[in-house]
Amino acid sequence: MAETSKAGPSMTGQQGTGHSGTGQRGTAFRERVRGWLAEHAPGGDDHVPEASESAPTEQQLAAAKRFQAALFDAGLAGLTWPAEYGGQGLTAAELQIFQEEAAAYDLPTGVFLISMGMCGPTLVDLGTHEQKVRYLPPLLRGEEIWCQLFSEPGAGSDVASLQTRAVRDGSGDWVVTGQKVWTSGAQYADFGALLARTNPDEAKHRGLTMFVVDMHAPGVTVRPLRDMTGSAPFNEVYFDDVRIPADAVIGEVDAGWAAAVTMLGHERVSIGGSVRRRYDPMTFDSLRDEARARGVAGDPVVRGELAELYAAERKLALLNARLRQQSDAGLAPGARGSVAKLAGAQVLWQAVRVAGLVVGPRAIAWEPGDPSGDALALAINATPASSIAGGTNQIQRGIIGDRVLGLPKEPQVDRDVPFRELRVGTQAR
Amino acid sequence: MAETSKAGPSMTGQQGTGHSGTGQRGTAFRERVRGWLAEHAPGGDDHVPEASESAPTEQQLAAAKRFQAALFDAGLAGLTWPAEYGGQGLTAAELQIFQEEAAAYDLPTGVFLISMGMCGPTLVDLGTHEQKVRYLPPLLRGEEIWCQLFSEPGAGSDVASLQTRAVRDGSGDWVVTGQKVWTSGAQYADFGALLARTNPDEAKHRGLTMFVVDMHAPGVTVRPLRDMTGSAPFNEVYFDDVRIPADAVIGEVDAGWAAAVTMLGHERVSIGGSVRRRYDPMTFDSLRDEARARGVAGDPVVRGELAELYAAERKLALLNARLRQQSDAGLAPGARGSVAKLAGAQVLWQAVRVAGLVVGPRAIAWEPGDPSGDALALAINATPASSIAGGTNQIQRGIIGDRVLGLPKEPQVDRDVPFRELRVGTQAR
Amino acid sequence: MRLILDEEQRRLADSVRALLADHCPPQRVREVMADDGAGIDRRLWTQLAELGVTGLLVPEAAGGAGAGHVDRCVVLAELGAALAPVPYLASAVLATDAAIALGDDTLAEDLLPEIAAGQQTVAVAVADAGGRWGSAADSVQAARDGGHWRLAGEAAFVVDGPFADHVLVYADHGWFVVDGGAVSWRPSRTLDPTRRMARAEFARTSARYVPCADPAGVLEAVWQRAAVALAAEQLGGMRRVLDDTVEYAKVRVQFGRPIGSQQAVKHACADLYASCEQAEAVLWHAAWTADHDPAALPEAAALAQVVLGPAAFDTAASGLQLHGGIGYTWEHDAHLYYKRAKTSELLLGTPAEHRARLADALSI
């Protein structure tokens, strides 16, 4: 690793190890990115938190949009998107280089994560030419933000059991009624990718359709949803007879499940490749420093636990690096990305345990002015999200078993039942 | 615990803690048992191993039968069985006292474990008067030994999918063909409790019947089955047109599943209450002594691991003691006994890990003359049995979920299918 | 050794549970939690006193019930299950045990009848800012000032300190009692919003010295009894989480059937149950030992925290996980048990320290 020690991301974090794209073109691109970031990356105040932290302020939102516009102007937005719609038409290698360089900064890109990582790529894949022309350039210029509207109170892991209805009226428009939940960014999003049931007489995976919905349309109500950390990075979104024009369908009518699978595939990649915050109390680096500061780093038990935590982080980082190398070599990670998600959650849970040993009672009560106490508590309280959000650990194991290992499916009692006859959520029977 | 410190079982083993039956009658009985054992309990050479050790020698077998006869003569055999059939007509309290006192010895009762713990009690519950008169007294006198014939190569966890057939011929006799496996003691058993399919047109749980089978009958072939420890405490038993008279049915024809459930209920109690060997390398006591002998007991990591192992043993021992107290108070353990089985396996797996830390490389290679090396290797190699034999951990968790917690059943694809249409084992489709 | 409750103890559990069901539903816990001015539920505390459970370990002569640790653990398990915001751990456990163990008649006569009657609450300050049990011995200094003593310095992790009428302080390796109102309190931020803790600042604070032959012995005795009492709270939380999770698994439908019919959920529930059952046996053993076999208490108390600490947290975390997204919301109660369990796991030291204590008791 000597060759990579000069710069770049922490070698011990969950993020990548080593660099990709060492060809000449890659080197030139890396230099350009590095130079641009050194000049334009804003300071920590502009940091826009991702989910499981608090919602961004107006100022942060404005700064984020400005930064995205600057990225666009510099030719660094939509690296892998078609040039025709404002992208740069480059490859995954350049994207990887950009992420590696960006990892050294706390870029204010959090609010665009879903827009850029999920909604945009899905439009690239499935949108009509008109949709791409209308939506992609403003997105890349930081003018419009998107959110994703899949989950419902009664449809968590089992997304396909969702109950939000879209009914076509005489004019050809659709009228939407229902409730979504866990929607990041709904309070500031301009558009949403909405999954709704268009044919309840079909089995649950059939009869769904994906729409572009204008979040400012009449009948859309957004309510913040507090999570267990006490902050409200998510929302509930209510649809009360919201009208959507016929040309807002993404993909085909009643083929929404396939569109959703496409989008969730981008989500896994996006999660695996997301940029980590520079300071996180729940890492080996932080906890080793804590242990040193508290004088317990020499305790053999603490030492062993720290070494195990390092090993857990490192094996995950190396797994991710290997997945990327395989991907570069033409073997897309696909469902194997679930391994990284599963392992990532396990590392965090392990870190919570180690934090208790290292920090001791100070992890449970601290002085009001002590930001490290607040940060540690937030990290402890955010950890359950790692094994729940984006598909629970149980769901990830099922994905690995079914799609990677090819194990036989469980008996599916809901496969061929018309949706209107199905029990879902916790509704009365 | 000061009041219980004078005698009795190890306070740290997985076996009980504290004594039951402190009433006057109990005290007198305890004195009698203690006195008799002090006088009659044979030395270690007569020890008859249980499953997962090697098969007993002829001499051990003879000694075991003599010891059982002596127990019978002393009025200490079949403590809870009806006096009418040779038992003592006492209560679970006396049995508990006996087991507590016996725990201090290495009694040669291993070969009778299944006879006394499972087959006998099932005959008491379900046998005809004639069957009880014929079979129970010789069993208690140590003259006849029984084995249990349920499991088959294709029917492990799913016992009810067994394929051994019993067909009634013109004379009213039954003719049995098939193969059993995992049969402890078949090589020296005189009788077996056989579960066979008598009606393959019924669903799998129906159409089974339990029989008494004479293990010396023509057509019965017993072959030793080596397990991963290298010893052969189990057997395969082949039935090749074995004739069984009509009066050998235990319970009702085609009601064998209920009979099997009755017998397996006794098995759980029997496992929970079985007498432990005095020396076992895979206990806290042994590993603490090992650690001291090797000078690593002061290592903080080893110390912590030993304390955790102690805690695991102790919480299981206390759980068992509590189950007994509840049982004495009228709350039968029932399916909750699965918790003890599950926890018992977890303790052993934990001990294997701790043994590695304590013993180090000497656990993997040792001098030919070193019995502690052999014993430790045997214990490491026998540990998988703890989470497989008598129902895998997975099966135990299902039992707890279904019967203790009342969680909904899984979809059962084989519930109402005639057996002959069902896929079982690994047979071709 | 008795590991199951008798009829009277079950009735005690029932009556506390009924009181809490009526007067301390989750909504009430959240009201108190949100009100930094209140911090504890004084009405509920009075009701518990009227029920006669605030002075369970106080001798009858001092107006208490003269009952045992098992009885007190019965109450604590219910309080832990309900996350009841009352100063029971501070006043009816830590302070009561310290006042009894100190063996000073004047102190006992002053404090115990008031504690038993629920008229006054008492807190205990034994730790410095690092949180190690007994470390206040060095962070709070005592000096004689004429006929009085004065304390100077700081103690932290004082559970329910700001609401206490008196504070027992382990200062300068001895025991002192001070008026709660004479202490300068700085409420701490806490992981668990239902368990208040504070720093106590002493600035030449007038104190009364409590004569005691073995102050460190009292400190240790209080730890052991606190370890048992906290374990009872932990068990109560575990039981509640298990019950809620099993109930949810029965009604929540995904993929066309209740999630409890899925092995991933069912087997996890079975593991929770197995953990609870063993934890419960360990708890009642520890409580019984505190009552009947004090010589074995160092081991039994350490065992209780070695087992219950991590088990309660794992149970809370697993229960939350099995609820999925709803369990991660502020509105659902799962997070309150999660935060309480993590707090309890570290309140009396880290799991590694508890293991070391157990190893000491076993002479490993």
Added chain:
Amino acid sequence: MRLILDEEQRRLADSVRALLADHCPPQRVREVMADDGAGIDRRLWTQLAELGVTGLLVPEAAGGAGAGHVDRCVVLAELGAALAPVPYLASAVLATDAAIALGDDTLAEDLLPEIAAGQQTVAVAVADAGGRWGSAADSVQAARDGGHWRLAGEAAFVVDGPFADHVLVYADHGWFVVDGGAVSWRPSRTLDPTRRMARAEFARTSARYVPCADPAGVLEAVWQRAAVALAAEQLGGMRRVLDDTVEYAKVRVQFGRPIGSQQAVKHACADLYASCEQAEAVLWHAAWTADHDPAALPEAAALAQVVLGPAAFDTAASGLQLHGGIGYTWEHDAHLYYKRAKTSELLLGTPAEHRARLADALSI
């Protein structure tokens, strides 16, 4: 840093795998295992030599392939998957690495060509009866006897010792080479019947001293390379167990459907897969580091054993468990992987010692 195999390495893996499939099926492993006279499969060893893999790390000048650790790990993974009874770990890893690290031309010229050609095998003796790496330094004494040296004492845990033509001994804190035939061997009983170990007794055994500036440094270098090589074997075993278990889960029917459709089995298989994938990344990183970044090897090698040791055992144990009763039989191969994995987990020290090594490397 490269964590995936290139085309040539994949061909190497394929050719070794094909050879082992033909000449080292499980039945063959069991034959050699049952034959205490044989102990190793000499014919297979010759075939591996003909394939050119016994001298992968031997420089081309000495008749070897001059290849790297990644290539050798490719071979070791296949040998581990097949449990091949050949002295590869002893001769092509431990002895080769020691001979290279010692840097003594005479020794290298004597041993390396023979090792590469598969004509002779060499064992390494570094541990005393307690098994700690390097402890033979004290249990075997060296004394000068005229122009010669003589060794006296005992070394243990000598992998494939009795079959070796030469033995490299770490005696008296220096390195010596002795004739295998001059050593008095006492075969040990081993947990793993497919990996032979023995005690070597030296009684004024004639030895040749190997001049070396830093004998302890060589000892450490050999450990690090052995840790990487053993990790490759461990990975091979893990992959085989995973494949066998998944295959079995697809065909074994219980309760009317394949057990692999049950979440208890499916999710356990997923966990095995996740463990394997991470272990593989760690292994190739360690091998790459050994080839390209020696300064980082202490960390990477310790990491490999911290991760692969327990992971391989847990995988073997879980795979056996998922086979149920059949996995517990002698006839099924699951137990061979279980015993090998436990052996490998402890062969180079305990997991706690590996963690301590990693902590050292990280300067914790």
